[in-house]
Amino acid sequence: STISQLREGLFGMLSILNDSLTRTQNENDHGSDNLIDSDDGFGSDNDPEQQAYLDELVSEGYDENMYDGDTDDEDADDINVEKNDEATKDITETNKILLIFSELHYPQEERFSELLVELQTKIAINTSLIDKILSKETTELPTHNGEIADLNEILNEVKGNKPIRKNVIFCTLAHTLSLQSGSELSVLQLSIEVIDHLLVKNHSNNITRGEQFQLIKLILPHLKTNKSFIDTLKAGNFTQKIDEGVTLRTMILSLLLQLFPLDYSMLGEILPTIARYSVRDKDLGVRDLSFQLLDQILRTYYNYLIGIDWEWYKDDFYQVLQETCIKKDINTNLLLQFPPYLPHD
Known part of the structure; x- marks a missing residue:
């Protein structure tokens, strides 16, 4: 099925990346870290295994002159370049996978964070990249000690495409749309109109994805029918409810x-x-x-x-x-x- 193919493909990529990064890391640990600049292109005498290997070559009659010149230095450099290119390619591909996850997201944000941490441990990606991705979703609207402005004034501001005062607007909307505020229906409707201009009608206000998400979270609770907006009309034995x-x-x-x-x-x-x-x-x-x-x-x-x-x-x-x-x-x-x-x- 499509789902199984998606899963197999995804985890197949992760497995390949994991193997490749592990292989590259092991090669770097046992190879690149031991290479230093020297006339013969080999490691220092401080490496007993390397020195023993060289002594064995000499004792078996190998020509020491074969190590003279630049040929082996160039070969070693080529190998190191290939290793670096491979590591860079692996990290680039890994970053692409992480960016895919950062765009998809788990429906529950806390589980997405856990996924990234798990992914980090599996493919040994740098923690700074994880922190950078997670920081995209930590946006919170300013709600404390903020200035609250008149909604009509704010609406005129966003309608006129004027430079908006984000903090003031967000503080005002967070206050008016709070269920605890008990805002009147007209105030709530005006708040939705402001958000409509911010997110739909006027795209030049530089609202980030995180800010958009927070605004949507403010309006979702108002999809529940509010009984205080229901009027009951009675005429004799006739009763009618009108949901404003x-x-x-x-x-x-x-x-x-x-x-x-x-x-x-x-x-x-x-x-x-x-x-x-x-x-x-x-x-x-x-x-x-x-x-x-x-x-x-x-x-x-x-x-x-x-x-x-x-x-x-x-x-x-x-x-x-x-x-x-x-x-x-x-x-x-x-x-x-x-x-x-x-x-x-």
């Missing part, structure tokens, strides 16, 4: 659809949230948007999700979606089209 939060949830899902293709690292937050809340939304428009988003994500990333972390896909997403659909009597072909991987005993 539908517009907010629609704005969030529309924003996510516009951002597609989403970064793989964001799926660990997005997929369970959609499966738990959006697909069961009482508003059919919100529900339809949620299935559109799931369909696009799964059509694009299903093989990655199964191949990289099939247990997460099964436990944290698929089962959640399945339970939601059963409980709410929702029919969807997604459960049949994108089943979990079940390993054979």
Whole structure:
């Protein structure tokens, strides 16, 4: 299958890299480290094994003059150059593999870190490269002791493509979108509009991938129906509930659809949230948007999700979606089209 081929190919590359790096390291330890500049091109007298070998050659009648001249020096240099080229090629290929992992990500960030550490030990890659890759995902929005500005002022700023004050904007959004803030519906909608301009309509604001992820994490909790936004109208024996939060949830899902293709690292937050809340939304428009988003994500990333972390896909997403659909009597072909991987005993 495609999944097994992906796994075999990946681990095959890692195995080759591991063998190659080990071989190169062993050769360097026993060869290159012993070579120094000398007239005869051989190691110093401090190496007893090397000296014994030379003494044996002389005792067996080898012509000492054969070691004179530049020929052997050039050969040794050529060997060292080949070894260095091979080591450089190995490290370059290894870095490519690491960069692939840094782009793919485990849906759960902490497991991705563990993978990189494991990969480091297997192929002896420099820890500084691991730290550099992991540092990409440590972006946190400034939320403490920050300046909070008026949202309308911020919206005009991002609409006008003016130099934006990132810290002020992020602090303000983190405050207004916090569930603890109890922001009014109009404030939440205005916050989503600001984020829409930052991430979709205006691409010149230099928002990093990490910052984009943090902004998305701020808006995802608001996909859950907020009971405080539901008004109840009574007229005699007639009672009707009006959910004013539908517009907010629609704005969030529309924003996510516009951002597609989403970064793989964001799926660990997005997929369970959609499966738990959006697909069961009482508003059919919100529900339809949620299935559109799931369909696009799964059509694009299903093989990655199964191949990289099939247990997460099964436990944290698929089962959640399945339970939601059963409980709410929702029919969807997604459960049949994108089943979990079940390993054979």
